[in-house]
Amino acid sequence: MPKNRRLWRLGATSCVLPADIMANVRVLAPLVDDVQLLFFESAAKSRLPQPLDVQELRDIAEEHDLSYTVHLPTDLALGAASQVERQEGIDEILRLMAQLAPLAPQSFDLHLVREPDLPDAAWLDNLAASLQELSGILGEEKRLVGVENIEYPFGLVAPLVAEYGFSVCLDLGHLVHYGHDLEEGLALLSQIRHLHYHGERDGKDHQALHDAEQARMLGQRLIEVGYDGVVTLEMYSLEKLKASLVLLDEAWLAFFGK
Secondary structure (H helix, E strand, O other), X not given: OOOOOOOOEEEEEOOOOOOOHHHHHHHHOOOOOEEEEEOOOOHHHOOOOOOOOHHXXXXXXXXXXXXXXXXXXXXXXXXXXXXXXXXXXXXXXXHHHHHHHHHOOOOEXXXXXXXXXXXXXXXXXXXXXXXXXXXXXXXXXXXXXEEEOOOOOHHHOHHHHHHOOOEEEEEHHXXXXXXXXXXXXXXXXXXXXXXXXXXXXXXXXEEOXXXXXXXXXXXXHHHHHOOOOEEEEOOOOHHHHHHHHHHHHHHOHHHHOO
């Protein structure tokens, strides 16, 4: 399916090749509408710093009609017992948002990592303090931050996300992988900023898509709510990405034609 034929933009992660972000973006730009700039670790903890040329990323985007989303580091501890750790997480979010602002990212996806050594009440109190501070600093830009559903039921943090004005990043693959209610998640489609989509095989997440009926159902639901954001195929192999693109071409053909 040609790029931009759909109502929504179809994206991939900057980690489909065993190479740095820039190399991945150069390969992906002709294939997809959006690239998720994926940061596994915060800069201070990264053992392999990623070269990042913001001007080149802008040039690639202009040449290929490409947009960007950003996956914030997953080691940010906004609910930690230590106020120092929480502040480090807030500072890293603000640093990345400022650095990447010239790219006008569609979303900054955030994991609110659970603290296993804390009772839920204490963890949620710490999260509330962090999100309140972050919300106050960001102002209207807080809507660019999409809190993603991960291994625990999203209902645990949903009230905080709503109270402090952040968006939702819905990961359909996580719903399936962790046995959460798929329909409950799909009911959020009209509210989400960013959608992650990937398959599961043999208990392993982030695999190639293989369920064509599920893909058709998703396409229909996205059309019904008029979704015009980004659907990122969140897998870490070019082979799996290409196989998933072929499946979606066939599954969504009835909606958009050749």
